[in-house]
Amino acid sequence: MTVTDSQKMAYVAAQAADARVNLQFETEDGMTLNMGPQHPATHGTLRIVAQLDGEQVVRCEPIPGYMHRGYEKLCEVRTYPQVTTLINRIDWLGSFANEVPFILAAEKLMDVEAPPRAQVIRTILFELSRLGNISLFLGDLGIQLGGITIGFYAFRDREFVLNQIEAATGGRFHPNFDRIGGLKDDLPKGWIAETHLAMERMRRLCDEFEELVLGNEIFQARTRGIGVIPTDIATSYGMSGANLRATGVDWDLRRDACPPGLSYDLADWKVWTHPDGDSYARTWIRLQEVRESTHIVDQLLDSIPAGPIMAKVPRIIKVPEGEAWVATENPLGEMGYYVVSKGDLVPFRVKIRSASFNNISVVPWVTRGVFVPDVITILASLYFILGDIDR
């Protein structure tokens, strides 16, 4: 096996970059702890460099980029349908939710609107991807804290949600199901009933999580009062989603600024907030969110209107000139696309505002002075997906 020259160069370059970071952190006393790029606590490929005094963190810097795949550039050379299938890999756990804001932005520019049936199904799938995403959070949090069993339960019950997503869209992970002006296909027979059952399973998972982890005194001791983020810090970092709601801000894009094209107003549900802003609060909020999501899905399933699933759009999609910003409440937080079109087959510029990027940039601030084990809980409770940070 040989290695190409470019590979060699990249190798050397990357080593040099790593070394520089190390140098920066190397000081007279204390020790520099490197977590990642391969480290179980960093979901793969985030790198955390922490300068320690004993077990206390003096300075901690996340180093992203190990998963940078260049979406924004790639979007400029792909047609709109091709972009749809690419961007659902950003937050790979809530793939369908990634497609939606982009599609909505394109719809806004083209001035089309999906038919009601498509809107409701879209919303259902959006919530299903949220379930698939956050249920993994619940499991992963347990694993990070040493209670591995809940991880298995989460994976077990998550399968039911994935099954439903696959049955409808054909992809467990990357559905590529959302289309400008509607959806690719209609639901298969029997899907609604089965989804109801899956929701039951999810609620059971929530109960199990509550009993196994959330109610556990050890867990509470590990998370309460750890990693407190005050509201103004959160907004100044642009944190969003459950992380923001855990600081007491009553703000949910689904309710407060739902872009046209999603039908959250058909369901009766609740936005939860928690005043503490600590790791526990973030976990708690997400747990409640899962429960609310199951209720939203249940309600929407019963109110799918009959009708077409696709509005009239030209076969070859050319989006008229203009700029549009659409943000939705994705599982990880606010995800927005700023789409600039020049009336071409391809978008001129797509700025992807992903939630984790902002959420995780708070890490240096919040980990100052905490202990190494707390870094793990804080990271786990902030909940990030590497693809969502690095894009």
Place this chain on the structure above:
Amino acid sequence: MSVLAVTEVLVAQNIAFAIIALGVVVAGVRLVTTENVVHAALWLVVVLAGIAGLYILLAAEFTAIVQVLVYIGAIVVLFLFGIMLTRARLGEGETVNERMRIPALVIAVAMFGLMAYSLWGYFGSTELEVVGRSTAELGQTTAQVADSLFLTYLIPFEVVSVLLLAALTGAIVLARRD
């Protein structure tokens, strides 16, 4: 007890003693000469374990186990923590005071000569009469140690508690970061 058996026990004892003594002395020498402080602590473990073996040979079971429990299990650990706290570097060569080496050697050898001379003079080839007696007869069972501690030396025993308390408070005051 047959003559054969007594000799055999004696031989076994002496072999054991020889092995242990050799180990202890070698480890002790390595302990004071090694450059690496962590290695020194580990040599100390060898010395201490060897000495525990000696205690067993002397039928002092309880102290032997205390030796393992307190010395190896606690004091060495304390040493290791202390070393890791002070960032013991490898091979720095600065740990030995070169100036003192020869004088120290002279002093040590001289002291040993003096002691050996006087010990030999006093005790000559006094036998330790252990074979064929029970540990109780040797006065070394745990129960007898307990009686010695709690009946005979009660005051020192209580003083030990105060001493430990003092050491504890003192060390906390010293080691606390203010």
Place this chain on the structure above:
Amino acid sequence: MPKVPGMVKGLGVTFRTMVETLKPSGGPATVQYPHEKEEPSPRARGVIALHEENCTACMLCSRECPDWCIYIEAHKTLAPPRRAGGKPRQVNQLDRFAIDYSLCMYCGICVEVCPFEALFWSPEYEFSEVSIADLLHEKERLGEWMETVPDFEAYEAGSEAKGKKVPR
């Protein structure tokens, strides 16, 4: 520190699960993979099958594929007329049709854009290879996948979508 209830409840959950797993009626959630296989849903995007007769080598799939992983070679020939008496049509004769499954991102765009219903999704997923070159499926292999293509399922109530048929 540890109050009893929360920790005891947790013990209950794990114990319950264990009992459930061991109960003959409950059983584990496991599918014993190599011995028994779970049927993926009919829409699952496992592998793309090619119905060669339908393909006109129009290149649409190849053009729209974001990964450029469909290789098509064709040449023009004359085909017998559709209706009796008509004049012979000029058609593209497919020489090569290959999908590089090591590169394909399983997005389904090719299947979607094909105007002649020549490409289908099959939920098959067992085609790992020891050598990466074997992941380039030529049209014969793609044709074999056709057998595994499931029929389209019916739609949920209230749908206006029309069901299609899989050519066999």
Place this chain on the structure above:
Amino acid sequence: MRTWLTAGRVIRLSSADTPTTESSEDVVEAVRDERREALAERLTTVLGDAVVETHIRPGDDLWVRVNREAWAEVAEASRNRLGLRFFDFLSAIDWLPSPFGRDMDAQEDLDAGASSSEPAPIVTGYAGGDTRFQLLARLFDIDEHIGVTFKADLPDEDLSAPTWTGTFLGAEWHERETWEMFGISFTGNRNLVHLYLPGAFEGNPLRKDFPLLARRVKPWPGIVDVEPMPGADEEADGDEAGAS
């Protein structure tokens, strides 16, 4: 049916009082958007000359183009005086039309490539613009549910702007990203180092003139392999023409 504990404040039901403040759907018909106009007005009064141009798409969004020099004050004033406390993102746009088109080897793209020899005119988007590079940032008011997209022109010869990190802590990473992707530097942000790319990476990927090598090197499978034959092609060609 909710049996689980409630914690934290009691929260209103979304459907009970979906806030009337957000009215994007209701005012689609409306030509005017009073809320955004009022905000634009306030911005102009607070920022004074710094505002170069504003643009409103009724019921959708507000674009404000400001002076580069006032870039830092814009953030400060927006956050402290206008209530735009939520920091969404900060980035930039390169308005240069891509010299490579879609970077496909396809016929139509080769044409685009050909035309790139003489630079195509730069056309900027909403709220106008005079330069190739434009900063782009978005702030949001969580209480009023209204957001503003800020833009600022950057002259080619001095691609730099004051930093926002003094006001929005989260801007640091965004500025690093922008620096890395566009080569725009931010005075005051001392931490401008590579965020995503390996340290020795050269070039600014999001600039339009940064080529994607793989797309240029790999032969496009569909085009190369077909020998074009003289003579008309019926249905397929029509589609292709449309697809281009």
Place this chain on the structure above:
Amino acid sequence: MGLVESGKLPKPLTQLLSLSRKYSLWVYQWGLACCAIEMGSAFASPRYDVMRLGVIPFPASPRQADLVVISGTVTDKMAPAVKRLYDQMPDPKYVISMGSCANCGGPYWDSYSVTKGVDQIIPVDVYVPGCPPRPEALLEGIVLLQERIGREDMADRWKGDPIVVG
């Protein structure tokens, strides 16, 4: 010098040894991108339960691993780490490349920051196609690998040329 390397071990013994390697593949918990989640499903979901096959996902450090599943996108920034961690695994070691990204760049074949296939930096034993491959597909890849291990020539594997980078 190992006996195996010289190929002098009797047949039944090598078979036994191969059998043990086949059924004890400690796999290194390391995911790179979306595929990692499907790998996680295969490892941690009771529905797939990779432990049945003797693939034990305990080790978090490469030192105790036999198998690494490169699941996801390898970026140029990540490539040295991939290589390093592969190096740090003790021989005999196996690699499964999971998903289009790891196979040859996948959806990011034209990206400026993605390595076009992990086999450019480390040798791969089995390629699992998919984006992401279903957990079952990974299981199939593992079964394939196990078959391969079952009949591999130990002497060859032991002697295989070391790969040198840079």
Place this chain on the structure above:
Amino acid sequence: MSGLIFAIELAYWQQTLIKVLVAAVLIPTTALILGIVFLFKMMSWMQSRMGPQEAGPRGLLQLAADGLKFLQKEDIIPDRADRFVFKAAPVVVLASTFLTYVILPAGPDLVIENLPTGIFFAMAVSSLSVVGVLMAGWASSNKYALMGGLRAGGQLIAYELPLILAVMGVVIQAGSLSMQDIVWAQADGSMFGFGGLGLPFVITQVLAFFIFMAAIQAELTQPPFDMPVAESEVVGGFHVEYTGFRFLFFFLGEFATAFAFAAIAATLFLGGWWVPGVDPNSALANVVGPIALFVKIMVVAFLIFWFRFTYPRFREDQLQRFAWKYLIPLALANITITGILVVVL
């Protein structure tokens, strides 16, 4: 008697040989049993799956396959490691485990050596593993290993104390340090004048039992006390650099130690090899004893692993606090109360 010395001498070597062989087979076997039954099977069941299935019938040979596999793994000693200490560390840990087995009685005569200071000896040798762990952590010259080793060291010593102090209550009641005597004391005891069931000390020493269980959980670095080996932080802790069989020594050593501790707990609190209804003086006790002990050990081990698979982990300082603020004062109180009761009653 004296004439037999020579014969006994021979018998001693024969006996010792037998003992060594038995131990050499038994100790790994116990580790394998615990590993298979609890780590692979029970854990899987608790997570609603099946665990290993393919290796051997129902996957029961999984660990055997693992062992054989690890034998074939390359032996890597990192460049920066301190080679000698690196190699010695597993031996120390293993020796600590082996020595604990010496005093475990499986029947009235089935004991390797019935030392008069039995339980005290066990406590002392189990504290040796701290040194081994610190050696491993330090010698790897790896940050995770060092942090893990120090954490483990700090934790092992913190919980060594509750362990020792919890034993004290039993010792007071039994009036002896010998493991056999403790079993006899339980066999001879009576509950409210009813001697049929004896008096397993778990009844009088509930508090001590609780403390003991918590402490062995910590000594085994199992959740909720597994911060030293936490995978999500220090990537396995002190054995992060160990490969192949050297790693397996730690891995299996952990289970062998778990077995030994479970056996100690079973002996101290559940009556050890003694079964109600079997005359402890009869030869039958030597047959039933090991079985009874095994069952009791499995019960205790089940508890240990049940906790392990259920709880998240404490933070390092929390578990230290837990030991110093709760377990140790409780254990001291337990000694006091037991002492008072024993003297007064």
Place this chain on the structure above:
Amino acid sequence: MLLNQFLLLAAVLFCIGVYGVLTRRNGVMVLMSIELILNAVNINLIAFGTYLSDATGQAFALFIIAVAAAEVGVGLAIVLMLFRNRRSIDIDAVDQLKG
């Protein structure tokens, strides 16, 4: 076994300890050498205890172990304090401080 075996071994250890105390500049090493000396004393105590068939030897050995524990505790604390304040555990440096 001769009593002298033990006594002489103790003497050797004692002298090694003395050598260590004199030559080592590292505070921790000095403490370890002191442990050697204390252990030498303990061997003597126990040997005499056994010789005289009396548990007193062990009792005193226990006391010495307790004292040793206290000594190491305080001694290391002092070394640590020195290290914290002066970033060195060279005890000669302390002398210089005095002089």
Place this chain on the structure above:
Amino acid sequence: MLLTDISPLLSVTTAGESYSDFVRSYLTVAIFGLLALGMVATLLGVGSFIRPNRPQPGKYLTYESGVDPVGEAWPQTQVRYYIFALLFVIFDVEAVFIFPWATRLDGETELVDSSGNVFEVLAPYGSYGLVKMLLFIAVLALGLVYAWRKKVLRWM
């Protein structure tokens, strides 16, 4: 080891056994210690015949999550472990003193000579001994309280 020799039922603890038996039983202990070494050596020795050895650059680098190791091999740690270790040492010593006391608190102890005859019976300590030990424990508990109050039981 044999099934025949049944120990007599004990009502009071005896202390002492023949010196030879005593030393011999500890010989077994030593042998078991060596057994660990022997096992490690044997298994690694066997392994060396069948395991591969393929030195490669990078293989012997310290593992640090896939990047170059940072800083010194043996970095410094912190003080709090020291205090815990110290506390442990002190209390360990205390525990050591409690053990002999615990065996003697209740029940007589018979001392036997080498031929198994009881030559002395030690009386239990009873309440007198209890008070002494409680005093001892109380003094040290004071130390724990002190440490607690000084807040060294939490991480500093």
